[in-house]
Amino acid sequence: MKDIDIKELGIKIRQKKLRKPQLGYFNPKTLTIVINSEQSEALKHSTLIHEFIHAVDYQLQDTKVSKRPIPHKTIEHLAPNLLTLFSLAGFWRGISKKQVWKFFTGLEETQKK
Numbered sequence: 001m002k003d004i005d006i007k008e009l010g011i012k013i014r015q016k017k018l019r020k021p022q023l024g025y026f027n028p029k030t031l032t033i034v035i036n037s038e039q040s041e042a043l044k045h046s047t048l049i050h051e052f053i054h055a056v057d058y059q060l061q062d063t064k065v066s067k068r069p070i071p072h073k074t075i076e077h078l079a080p081n082l083l084t085l086f087s088l089a090g091f092w093r094g095i096s097k098k099q100v101w102k103f104f105t106g107l108e109e110t111q112k113k
Contacts, residue, residue, distance in 0.1 A: 009031075009055075011031050012031065013032075014032060014033070015034070015035050015044075016034060016036075018034070018036040018037075018038070023036050023043065024036055024051050033051040033055065035051070041094075041099060042095060042100055042102070042103030045087075045092070046080045046103065049078075049079040049080075049082050049083050049086075053079060057069055057075075081104075084100055088100065
């Protein structure tokens with residue numbers, strides 16, 4: 001995964017080493033998503049989707065479309081499922097379907113315990 005700017009949304013995506021256990025964050029003041037560079041590619045992509053959801057949620061609240069934030073637990077469950085769906089459908093690039101499936105099935109096993 002590389003650093004990119006999404007000019008249409010005004011969002012910047014950056015990678016840097018973050019303190020564990022932090023995987024990433026969205027800074028609404030600078031419209032920047034920061035992803036921990038020390039994690040696996042699959043987890044980077046899942047974290048990116050997670051932070052995109054925060055960014056969209058921020059914009060929905062900022063424009064008064066939504067009055068309440070999306071619960072964080074909801075975002076935690078949405079991100080890996082969306083990554084799997086988008087990847088297997090061919091809508092998400094930069095990571096193989098095999099990597100995503102291995103990540104998703106491993107995550108499912110962890111959640112069952």
